Amino acid sequence: MGAREEILDNVRKNQPCGRDLPAVPMFHREGRPVTETFAAALKTMAGETIERPPSDFAEFLQRRFPAAKNICSAVPEFPGGKKPLDFPDWASPAAIDVTVVRSPLGVAETGSVLLSEKELGVNTIAFLAHDIIVLLDPKRIVENIHDAYAHPAFRDSNYAVLLTGPSGTADVGGIVVHPAQAVTTMTVIFWPES
Amino acid sequence: MRPIPLAENSAKFVADKGHEGHFDAKLWMIRQKRDAMARTIPEWEELRDLASAIKEHTLSNLVHYLETFEASAKRNGAVVHWARDAKEHNEIVHGILKDRGATTLIKSKSMLTEECDTRPYLESRGIVVTETDLGERIQQLDHEPPAHIVGPAHQKTTADVAKLFAREYGSDPASREPTYLANVMREHTRPLILEASAGLTGANFAVAETGAIVTVTNEGNADLSGNAPKIRICSVGIEKIIPRNEHLAVFVRILTPSATGKRITQYTSHFLGPRQGGEMHIVLVDNGRSARLGMEKFWTALKCIRCGACLDTCPVFRRSGGLSYESTYAGPIGMVLMPALDAHRYREFPKASTLNGSCTNVCPVKINLHEQIYEWREVMEKKGEKPFVEKILMNAAGRLLSHPGAYRAASQAANAFVRILPRWAVYNPFNTWGRQREMPAPASETFHEWYRKNRKHRGK
Numbered sequence: 001m002g003a004r005e006e007i008l009d010n011v012r013k014n015q016p017c018g019r020d021l022p023a024v025p026m027f028h029r030e031g032r033p034v035t036e037t038f039a040a041a042l043k044t045m046a047g048e049t050i051e052r053p054p055s056d057f058a059e060f061l062q063r064r065f066p067a068a069k070n071i072c073s074a075v076p077e078f079p080g081g082k083k084p085l086d087f088p089d090w091a092s093p094a095a096i097d098v099t100v101v102r103s104p105l106g107v108a109e110t111g112s113v114l115l116s117e118k119e120l121g122v123n124t125i126a127f128l129a130h131d132i133i134v135l136l137d138p139k140r141i142v143e144n145i146h147d148a149y150a151h152p153a154f155r156d157s158n159y160a161v162l163l164t165g166p167s168g169t170a171d172v173g174g175i176v177v178h179p180a181q182a183v184t185t186m187t188v189i190f191w192p193e194s
Numbered sequence: 195m196r197p198i199p200l201a202e203n204s205a206k207f208v209a210d211k212g213h214e215g216h217f218d219a220k221l222w223m224i225r226q227k228r229d230a231m232a233r234t235i236p237e238w239e240e241l242r243d244l245a246s247a248i249k250e251h252t253l254s255n256l257v258h259y260l261e262t263f264e265a266s267a268k269r270n271g272a273v274v275h276w277a278r279d280a281k282e283h284n285e286i287v288h289g290i291l292k293d294r295g296a297t298t299l300i301k302s303k304s305m306l307t308e309e310c311d312t313r314p315y316l317e318s319r320g321i322v323v324t325e326t327d328l329g330e331r332i333q334q335l336d337h338e339p340p341a342h343i344v345g346p347a348h349q350k351t352t353a354d355v356a357k358l359f360a361r362e363y364g365s366d367p368a369s370r371e372p373t374y375l376a377n378v379m380r381e382h383t384r385p386l387i388l389e390a391s392a393g394l395t396g397a398n399f400a401v402a403e404t405g406a407i408v409t410v411t412n413e414g415n416a417d418l419s420g421n422a423p424k425i426r427i428c429s430v431g432i433e434k435i436i437p438r439n440e441h442l443a444v445f446v447r448i449l450t451p452s453a454t455g456k457r458i459t460q461y462t463s464h465f466l467g468p469r470q471g472g473e474m475h476i477v478l479v480d481n482g483r484s485a486r487l488g489m490e491k492f493w494t495a496l497k498c499i500r501c502g503a504c505l506d507t508c509p510v511f512r513r514s515g516g517l518s519y520e521s522t523y524a525g526p527i528g529m530v531l532m533p534a535l536d537a538h539r540y541r542e543f544p545k546a547s548t549l550n551g552s553c554t555n556v557c558p559v560k561i562n563l564h565e566q567i568y569e570w571r572e573v574m575e576k577k578g579e580k581p582f583v584e585k586i587l588m589n590a591a592g593r594l595l596s597h598p599g600a601y602r603a604a605s606q607a608a609n610a611f612v613r614i615l616p617r618w619a620v621y622n623p624f625n626t627w628g629r630q631r632e633m634p635a636p637a638s639e640t641f642h643e644w645y646r647k648n649r650k651h652r653g654k
Contacts, residue, residue: 002276003276003277003278003282006278007260007278007432007480007484008257010487014485015255018254018255019251019254020247021248022243022244022248024443027237029236041457044457045460090421091387091388091422094388122470123421124418124422127414127418127421144447146443148443149442149443154406154439155406158270158465158467158468158469159464161462161463161464162461163460164458164462166460167412167413167414167460168460169412170412170454171345171376172328172376173351174220174345174348176412177373177376178373179376180376180380180413180414180415181326181328181387181414181418182413182414182417182460
């Protein structure tokens with residue numbers, strides 16, 4: 001008998017009698033605006049929220065990341081020096097200073113944004129870059145994780161990530177420090193879709 | 195194999211006051227953060243009830259959900275493998291790498307691969323394996339297994355890490371600043387990540403309906419391991435399956451608060467199909483899980499989501515340094531998981547508990563841990579799994595207690611002897627109770643003597 005059949009046979013023989021599957025409530029609550037909750041939650045994860053688009057994005061980037069030379073843009077709002085598909089080798093985005101990408105979903109409860117291969121093109125631009133800027137239409141912010149998982153990306157994409165702040169670690173001394181292996185800073189700009 | 199000398203190992207750790215205090219304080223801080231975060235989520239207890247019920251439902255219908263998961267994963271373009279045990283798992287992983295000429299593997303943290311001893315297996319066959327989780331990499335460099343499910347290097351101080359990195363990477367041994375040390379690791383590990391020919395991740399959850407492997411990390415290392423190389427391998431215990439995304443939401447909301455006291459990790463990642471131009475392999479591993487499903491009193495331990503909350507709260511674990519257990523799973527969850535694999539080797543485990551119930555109270559999936567620990571004590575008793583000295587003493591006590599006359603004579607004699615015996619004789623090597631405590635002063639009379647004087651003729 002093959003491993004698959006033997007494992008399934010053993011499970012069939014041993015599994016306890018069937019228990020009911022509970023319904024999961026959505027746990028919605030009246031409260032402050034989702035944009036405020038989002039920004040506060042992201043701040044606790046060392047991420048920053050900017051509430052409106054800068055009037056001159058190129059100037060904004062220059063001011064914020066003066067040493068950045070290699071900007072990868074996955075959005076039509078800003079050309080950037082590179083596009084995701086300029087990186088056929090998925091390890092090469094390590095050369096990116098700043099990635100600019102748009103998220104189709106924000107989660108107020110946690111301050112998370114969704115990114116999938118649809119937005120990224122080359123997935124590694126989201127974490128091999130030194131810094132990341134995420135454009136998010138405030139209308140796309142849902143209240144909590146229960147709402148978030150209704151998004152089709154979690155069933156249709158090959159890869160989808162809920163990104164919540166720059167990479168960090170508390171493995172040395174128990175103190176959270178940034179970065180770990182991925183991006184150093186994460187900035188979300190509330191930027192309505194055109 | 196010899197029984198693991200857990201108490202002896204822990205005594206050595208406790209003797210090192212600096213590390214004992216560091217470990218205890220760090221874990222207790224995490225426990226307090228967990229409490230504070232849970233209090234900000236009004237439906238916290240309801241989420242725990244839901245998580246427990248979802249897991250029990252899934253485990254009691256596991257054949258259906260495993261088949262559903264397999265079909266979904268195949269539909270997404272993943273290759274699904276099945277492994278009966280650790281050996282088969284390691285052979286499958288090695289086979290995938292060997293067939294593709296892959297010689298370098300980057301790996302994110304996975305307790306299952308610790309359970310299977312995957313890294314030494316692959317290394318002995320010429321594969322260069324790099325752990326990408328900082329804590330796990332620290333332990334790899336120091337040739338030690340993880341000391342804690344969530345924080346593999348929690349037992350090490352910043353001074354220990356600075357010294358280790360100075361030895362391995364030539365960094366400044368005097369610089370103990372965590373940001374500096376994390377950067378040292380980033381500088382040295384990143385090139386290995388970028389050059390690796392394959393990546394391996396574990397799974398926090400596997401969603402039957404969508405075929406998604408879900409990983410939860412702070413460092414982004416599972417995303418790097420799973421995306422940078424073209425070959426992605428996911429090692430998944432069969433108990434990690436949950437039905438649908440709506441259920442995943444419950445677990446994402448309770449896992450991180452329980453593990454670190456944060457609301458969510460930086461990266462909650464969903465791997466459904468291979469990356470462009472790549473391949474994705476999922477290895478579903480049994481390794482004793484299907485047998486445990488049939489253990490009436492212990493099957494619910496399969497609900498565990500490896501958050502580590504029971505370790506952080508356990509007063510015994512916090513004074514063990516983690517490595518004292520010499521096992522993949524330690525603390526309360528280790529006490530209920532490991533004895534099923536080898537009762538003789540892990541016979542000390544169920545005793546390493548005060549049975550205070552704190553582990554049960556913090557468990558996000560409501561495993562009755564302290565009750566199962568107690569049940570394991572009964573199993574060990576029935577199996578005769580106790581040290582030789584304890585066996586002799588318990589047999590002698592049994593005989594004495596079944597003869598009232600002999601018992602009375604013995605207790606009177608003991609009372610008298612304890613008063614006159616020298617200290618070294620009272621605190622002899624067999625007196626384990628007295629190793630860390632003073633014996634109580636002997637009573638001036640035995641209960642029987644007191645009863646005979648004061649109560650015996652009353653009521654007649």
